[in-house]
Amino acid sequence: QVQLQESGPGLVKPSETLSLTCAVSDYSISSGYYWGWIRQPPGKGLEWIGTIHHSGSTYYNPSLKSRVTISVDTSKSQFSLKLSSVTAADTAVYYCARPRGYSYGDAFDIWGQGTMVTVSS
Amino acid sequence: EIVLTQSPGTLSLSPGERATLSCRASQSVSSSYLAWYQQKPGQAPRLLVYGASSRATGIPDRFSGSGSGTDFTLTISRLEPEDFAVYYCQQYGSSPLTFGQGTKVEIK
Numbered sequence: 001q002v003q004l005q006e007s008g009p010g011l012v013k014p015s016e017t018l019s020l021t022c023a024v025s026d027y028s029i030s031s032g033y034y035w036g037w038i039r040q041p042p043g044k045g046l047e048w049i050g051t052i053h054h055s056g057s058t059y060y061n062p063s064l065k066s067r068v069t070i071s072v073d074t075s076k077s078q079f080s081l082k083l084s085s086v087t088a089a090d091t092a093v094y095y096c097a098r099p100r101g102y103s104y105g106d107a108f109d110i111w112g113q114g115t116m117v118t119v120s121s
Numbered sequence: 122e123i124v125l126t127q128s129p130g131t132l133s134l135s136p137g138e139r140a141t142l143s144c145r146a147s148q149s150v151s152s153s154y155l156a157w158y159q160q161k162p163g164q165a166p167r168l169l170v171y172g173a174s175s176r177a178t179g180i181p182d183r184f185s186g187s188g189s190g191t192d193f194t195l196t197i198s199r200l201e202p203e204d205f206a207v208y209y210c211q212q213y214g215s216s217p218l219t220f221g222q223g224t225k226v227e228i229k
Contacts, residue, residue, distance in 0.1 A: 046211070048219065062217060105215075108168060109168045
């Protein structure tokens, strides 16, 4: 069973860059599928950030596109999220997740446990 | 961007009762690409239904999804104690992928 695990700093200063990594286990990331990031501010709903294919093709939410970079490292079986110029509004639980089918636009059937990132000085 | 509006915001029911949750889209969802998730406090969302009506692996048959176009419904036929949670719908027919704001199903 594929497992996802997020890691990264829990505290980021305003205007800096948030960086998170999602480690994929029990599956070779280069074998296929897309890999995504979703976030959830405290007490609020879910927001799709973006998705990457193992080949490197990316799809971003236009509301975040100017600040987001998602990359993949197949040799380490992991993919990463960078969000620049963060503000308090970027405080959220960040989840990595896998779409169930062979498309970036699909329901997410496998999720990491999530990691809380707080933006504060 | 397709906006999903879920109703009601909170549903207060007793175990054994039937729950009916609504998700309305601001425009038609392509090919019924609509999913439902369950989320409990401190946990990641869990996929329940995809394609508007197909249950995900391991999901009990008391959960059923229906609808097309702009109106979708998740029905829980008989609430079990573990079903009290927040439920989200998501459309994946067009970019950006979007989620509804959630419906909380609480114990009455």
